[in-house]
Amino acid sequence: MALRIVSRKAQGLGFRHVRGLQSFSLPDLPYDYGALEPVISAEIMQLHHQKHHQTYISNYNKALEQLHHALSKADSPTIVGLQSAIKFNGGGHINHSIFWKNLAPISEGGGEPPKASLGWAIDNQFGSLEALIQKVNAEGAALQGSGWVWLALDKEQQKLSVETTANQDPLVTKGSAWVPLFGIDVWEHAYYLQYKNVKADYLKNIWKVINWKYASEVYEKESPCLERQ
């Protein structure tokens, strides 16, 4: 477990070290709370970021501190007992940190379709961007309870896939080779104040602010042997 690393390169990366124990902090949004209007309201963005994401981080830090104590005392029941809290809150931190980067204001390229390698890969695998959008929306609508829909890249098999995870499970829980290109939060808190129970409208509209540029960057980084057709 890497809890005792002594690296001092913590500045600006969203965590700091105290007595060798990592502590995570809320990353800033790369845009204003109101920048995604009218697709996602400023009220939702502010609550989502300042309350929900912050709560996950606070609880994650608490759980990690308790884990630290339990490890030092070799208290196995507590170590194992904390795993669900770590998965839930840590997962919430991971997922939301990715989510903020998956969105961009329309004025900064949000919604612009992917080009180059990612665009080709999508056309090859799903037929067209529209087909991918349909698939993601269908999976998101069918998801029961709370969870996330992801466009995932299987690093080993070099193929794209639409995956869902429950609650705050990060994508890696589905397989260590999966890398998230983007995720859509379908917890009700992500859309309820604006769209109420009409999840389908939220899913239809969110494509206007999806940051395909970021998804392409991740895709190109994780696919070193791209076959350009």
Added chain:
Amino acid sequence: MGSCCYGAFSASSHLSVTDFSRGFKSPKLPCLSKRQERWFARPQGAPKISAYYGLRTPPYKLDALEPHMSRRTLETHWGGHHRNYVEGLNKQLEKNQLLYGCTLDELVKVTYNNGNPSPEFNNAAQVWNHDFFWESMQPGGGSMPILGVLQQIEKDFGSFTNFREKFVEAALTLFGSGWVWLVLKREERRLAVIKTSNAICPLVWDDIPIISLDMWEHAYYLDYKNDKGKYVNVFMNHLVSWNVAMARMARAEAFVNLGEPKIPIA
């Protein structure tokens, strides 16, 4: 094993061919007797019958729970979510004649299929859960239970305060969407606080729910945003209906022996 009486006289399920005398024993698909199955193998052109369930209205007006639960929440929660579950269930049942003839309680247990739920389970269970939830609340609710319910709570939790703490804690530590229940466990013959995920309800384990609290975000987000603690406390202080809990406990005691009655000597 009889199911809990709740829903047995449900005005919301319309059945044309039912055999109540047979009783409901195992969680397979016994809703159709041999006679009914033969009846279904009728020639083409015979009128198609489909079971359907109706949207039960809450036992109070939609603004009656103000200011603790707003009319807007009731309109969206009952009129939107609950209604969608009912309509979704009816659509699924149109295509699945094997599930014909069940009461809603039976349908929930059958579609749960001992832990391997069929696609209809989510809708059936959520219809049941929401019916139960609206009736677990009343205008001017809250405060404390009395008589038998209070005695049983004190017996099983030590004190009402302890029960309340456990209930609130369960609500606040639920990960994701789900429900919190005060339930009467049939085998252990005692009350317990349990939390379930998504659509699961204690019926599937054959336990008897006494009150429930919806912890899906849609239940409180419009009124309380992310302040779950406030919502749960308001529910306990102002909404929960101990009258209904008393009625449910009384019915439950017909199925679960909670101990010898106190017979006065001479």
